[in-house]
Amino acid sequence: MRLRNIPSADDAILNSEYCIKNPEEQKGHWQDCFDKVQPLHIEIGMGKGRFIMDTAALHPDINYIGIERYSSVLLRALQKVEQNPLPNIKFICMDAADVAEVFAKDEVDRIYLNFSDPWPKDRHAKRRLTSTRFLERYNNILTPEGRVMFKTDNKDLFDFSLEQVEEAGWILENHTYDLHHSEYNEGNVMTEYEEKFSAKGNPICRLVAYRHAK
Numbered sequence: 156m157r158l159r160n161i162p163s164a165d166d167a168i169l170n171s172e173y174c175i176k177n178p179e180e181q182k183g184h185w186q187d188c189f190d191k192v193q194p195l196h197i198e199i200g201m202g203k204g205r206f207i208m209d210t211a212a213l214h215p216d217i218n219y220i221g222i223e224r225y226s227s228v229l230l231r232a233l234q235k236v237e238q239n240p241l242p243n244i245k246f247i248c249m250d251a252a253d254v255a256e257v258f259a260k261d262e263v264d265r266i267y268l269n270f271s272d273p274w275p276k277d278r279h280a281k282r283r284l285t286s287t288r289f290l291e292r293y294n295n296i297l298t299p300e301g302r303v304m305f306k307t308d309n310k311d312l313f314d315f316s317l318e319q320v321e322e323a324g325w326i327l328e329n330h331t332y333d334l335h336h337s338e339y340n341e342g343n344v345m346t347e348y349e350e351k352f353s354a355k356g357n358p359i360c361r362l363v364a365y366r367h368a369k
């Protein structure tokens with residue numbers, strides 16, 4: 156699998172108990188990394204990790220894994236969690252394209268995608284984390300009742316994602332083009348990008364999708 160090359164951030168990541176170094180070796184055994192066996196939620200493309208750390212602090216009854224492909228960005232999350240330790244969170248530095256090599260079938264209860272890179276050129280559509288190609292990967296790791304929750308302020312990416320959910324045969328549980336003024340906002344935890352873009356007046360879109368039980 157493709158692990159990202161990590162220059163100066165390397166040492167901090169290699170030495171951190173929060174960062175799992177050979178994640179494919181944990182496939183099917185992720186619960187062993189945590190104090191308690193409890194549902195597993197992951198965020199793909201977590202950036203500096205504010206959302207997943209705030210969410211993990213609010214929900215000690217859930218285990219969380221944050222995935223980020225750039226070590227220099229992940230390092231910021233490690234610095235934060237080491238100042239405010241949490242027993243129910245781990246991190247992986249990897250490309251999301253490899254998720255099905257790292258998590259086993261039915262191992263993940265929820266996938267968060269927050270402000271994923273838009274890849275605006277048509278020829279890069281398959282790189283979008285909500286493309287059918289990625290939904291197929293998520294299909295391989297989610298429990299039957301598992302959900303994908305996607306937030307963005309990018310309307311084009313959101314409309315593309317709604318189409319991809321339908322094309323992949325997934326079920327749209329709910330969606331909104333203005334999360335912060337909708338019935339779904341209760342309990343919403345803001346991400347770094349969400350705070351930045353909503354402060355500029357951009358409405359935040361969110362969808363929740365799942366598959367037919369296998």
Ligand code: SAM
Nearest residue numbers: 200201202223224249250251269270346347348
């Ligand atoms: N989720 C955060 C937020 O909402 O504040 C960060 C959003 S930022 C626009 C997208 C992040 O996803 C970046 O840190 C980027 O490196 C990461 N990312 C994009 N594609 C990825 C991939 N294929 N695998 C892992 N991380 C990815």
